[in-house]
Amino acid sequence: DAGVTQSPTHLIKTRGQHVTLRCSPISGHKSVSWYQQVLGQGPQFIFQYYEKEERGRGNFPDRFSARQFPNYSSELNVNALLLGDSALYLCASSAVQGKDGYTFGSGTRLTVV
Amino acid sequence: QQQVKQSPQSLIVQKGGISIINCAYENTAFDYFPWYQQFPGKGPALLIAIRPDVSEKKEGRFTISFNKSAKQFSLHIMDSQPGDSATYFCAAANSGGYQKVTFGIGTKLQVIP
Numbered sequence: 001d002a003g004v005t006q007s008p009t010h011l012i013k014t015r016g017q018h019v020t021l022r023c024s025p026i027s028g029h030k031s032v033s034w035y036q037q038v039l040g041q042g043p044q045f046i047f048q049y050y051e052k053e054e055r056g057r058g059n060f061p062d063r064f065s066a067r068q069f070p071n072y073s074s075e076l077n078v079n080a081l082l083l084g085d086s087a088l089y090l091c092a093s094s095a096v097q098g099k100d101g102y103t104f105g106s107g108t109r110l111t112v113v
Numbered sequence: 114q115q116q117v118k119q120s121p122q123s124l125i126v127q128k129g130g131i132s133i134i135n136c137a138y139e140n141t142a143f144d145y146f147p148w149y150q151q152f153p154g155k156g157p158a159l160l161i162a163i164r165p166d167v168s169e170k171k172e173g174r175f176t177i178s179f180n181k182s183a184k185q186f187s188l189h190i191m192d193s194q195p196g197d198s199a200t201y202f203c204a205a206a207n208s209g210g211y212q213k214v215t216f217g218i219g220t221k222l223q224v225i226p
Binding site: 044 | 117119149154155156157158159162202204213214215216217218219
C-alpha cells in the first residue's frame with residue numbers, strides 16, 4: 001500500500017527560476033497539505049487543499065501557489081525563486097479535512113543556487 | 114512568533130535511559146497535540162498524539178504527559194535505544210476547520226550505547 005509519494009526527490013534551481021513539486025496522497029485521502037522545512041527547523045505550513053479547494057494558507061508570499069486535481073494529487077508552484085526558498089518541501093495527506101493523523105511524504109529537497 | 118516552544122534542541126541519552134522532551138504552547142484553541150519522529154532524509158512520522166481531555170497517554174515505550182492549565186506537554190521515551198536516535202517534533206493543531214499543524218523547533222536525540 002503506497003504512502004504519500006512526492007516527486008522529484010531532489011532538485012537544483014537557479015535564482016529567479018520557477019519550480020513545480022508534485023504530490024500523490026494515500027489512496028482515498030482527499031486532503032493534501034504542503035509544508036516547508038528549512039534545515040534545523042520544524043516544518044512550516046504553506047497550504048491545505050481539500051476536495052480540490054484551498055482551505056488554508058500559511059504566511060508565505062504570493063510567489064507560492066498550489067492546486068489539487070480531481071484525483072486528489074497536488075502541485076506546489078514557486079515562482080521567482082530566492083536562495084531562501086532552499087528547503088525540504090513536505091506533502092502530507094489525510095482522509096478527512098479537520099481530522100488528525102496526517103501522513104507525510106519523504107519530501108522534495110530544493111536547492112536554489 | 115513561535116507558538117509551540119520546544120526544549121531542549123539536542124539531547125544525548127545513554128542506552129536504557131529516559132529521554133524527556135518538553136513543549137509549551139500559547140494558543141488555547143489548540144486541541145490536538147501530536148509528536149513526530151523524523152529520520153534523516155525522511156518526512157516526519159506520527160509517533161503518538163494526545164487531546165487535552167486526558168493528562169497522559171502511553172504507547173509502548175512512549176508516553177505523553179499533558180498539563181492543560183500550564184499549557185505544557187512532554188514526551189518521555191523509556192528504555193531509550195540507539196534506534197530511537199532521530200529528531201523529534203512536538204506539534205499542535207486546532208482540529209476545527211482545516212487542520213494547520215504548528216511544529217516546534219525539534220529536538221535532536223542521540224542515544225549512545
